[in-house]
Amino acid sequence: MNHEEISRIAHADHPIKSPLDDESVRQLLDRGITRGDERVLDLGCGAGEWLLRALSAHPDLHAEGVDISESALADARHAASRLGVEERLVLHHRKAADFTSPHRFDVVLSFGAAHAFGGLLPTLAAAREHLAPGGRVLIGEGFWDREPTQEAVEMLGDFTDLASTVDRVTADGWTPVHGHVSTRRELDDYEWACWGSLASWALDHPADPNSSEALAVAATRRSEWLRTYRDTWGFVSLVLRRTSH
Template identity: 75%
Template sequence: MNREKISRLAHADHPIASPVADDAVRRLLEVGLPRGDERVLDLGCGGGEWLLRALAANPKVRAEGVDVSEPALTDAHAAAERLGVADRLVLHQQEADGFTSPHSFDLVLSVGAAHAFGGLLPTLEAARRHLAPGGRVLIGDGYWEREPSPEAVEMLGEFDDLATTVDRVVADGWTPVHGHVSTRGELDAYEWAWTGSLVAWALDHPEDPSSAQALETAAEHRTEWLRHYRDSFGFVHLILRRTEA
């Protein structure tokens, strides 16, 4: 089973690929789209859930999404058709870091995709290239709530604590205008949904050659989460504007 299929199955019950509840998603989009007629770009959109919710809630918003996964973009297009918003959504299959556009965007999102750019600040640099004057960026990334174990760092990568993360963003020329720190409940709900969706699919499809691998992947992920990083990893969503010179 390839990584794309694992991700699609694992997010079946939590389509927002981030540890955040629906009410928080709604509030983040409200703050990110104050007028309701903005042009939105998601760098690393996956199945496009952030964009779909923005479009469904704002009939005048137009959106574009960029991702390398053809199956994820196919799912995004099908969902947009079901919601009746496909005429306002453009999808691009390519590396997000190399995306160019003839126009700028009022809101640029990149949630949980910093690895595609080489870290948080390079992600913000990529977002800056697409941002219209006065526009906003919605970024989502991890941080350490407490000193991580070596195993946690090996699994998830290098992060700072929350205060240092925000300090780095501000020093890079950004002003936070809103934020949401994922609660322990949101983090746990996301991880249980991720592992549970894989398990449920495997148990419902025992004849599928991939079912055993799905069960193994879920078990490994659950063990890593519970034993190595549950008590140290946090996640923050920030809405940022460029600091005026």
């Protein structure tokens, strides 16, 4: 199974691909969307869950999403049609790092797509290129809640602690106007949902040639989480405005 297919199945019961519950997502969107008629861009939108929620809540809002996954964008189009918001949603099939637009956006989102840009600060640099004056960026980033093992660093990446993460953002010319640190429940619920969904799919489809692989991946990822990074890794979501222009 390729990574995209594994991710699609794993997130079936947790469509927000970050350790955030529905109320946290709503609050972050409320802090980013302050008027209700904004133009919103999601860099690495996947199946468009953030945009679909924003469009459903704000009938005067318009949104655009960018992603490399044709199947995820197809899912987004189908969901937008079902929700009756398709006329206010534009989707672009391309690399987020290569996306250009004649428009500037009031809100730029990027969750779970930092790898497409090469890290947190390059992601913010890309967001800055698309951001209208006075606009806001919503972004999520991992951090080390306590000293990680070398195995955890090799598995997840070279994050810093929470204070240093925010310091990097502010030194780059941004001011946090809202933030949310994912709770233990959000972190655990996310992991249980992902690897539970993947395992359930495998058990429900024993004749599928990929079922054994899916079950093994679920077991491996669950073990990695429980044994390697559950007690050290955290996740922060920030609503940012530009300090410097």
